[in-house]
Amino acid sequence: MALFIRDKAVDSLAVELQKALKTTTKKDAVRVALENELERVKRQRTRVAGIAELQEKIAALGPSDPDFDMKRFMDEMWGDI
Template sequence: MALFIRDAEVDALAEEVRKLTKTRTKTEAVRQALRTQLAQARRILPVNERLARSKALADAMGPSDPTFDMKAYTDEMWGEA
């Protein structure tokens, strides 16, 4: 989907970012600016909100095996069994 900048101020800001970051196009400048802004916004989220996605992924994997022996597994992996 295309992003059309119809606001003169926003267009000027995108052009300034393009020049300062030495990107070839305004599209690339906007992409980089948005990625930077998203990264900053994610960093300031409370820890419990940042970890919610990780918890959801772990929950999706299902319950852990209480009989799993991590020591035996790593020993075997390293050839120490």
């Protein structure tokens, strides 16, 4: 199936990318750009899924203690360093 670029701005970007990547055709430059963008989106989804998993684990621990003093805890942990 053919992909026709009729928008002058998009065509200009494809030419610029073709020169930057030193590909022989605009088609190759567009293919590389699309492959790279798909990989970026997949990595982003993986990161989002990982964060959601961590949030679920943290929520399973139960509510945090509102009276917990993190500064005091850290001072005691580090001592006189």
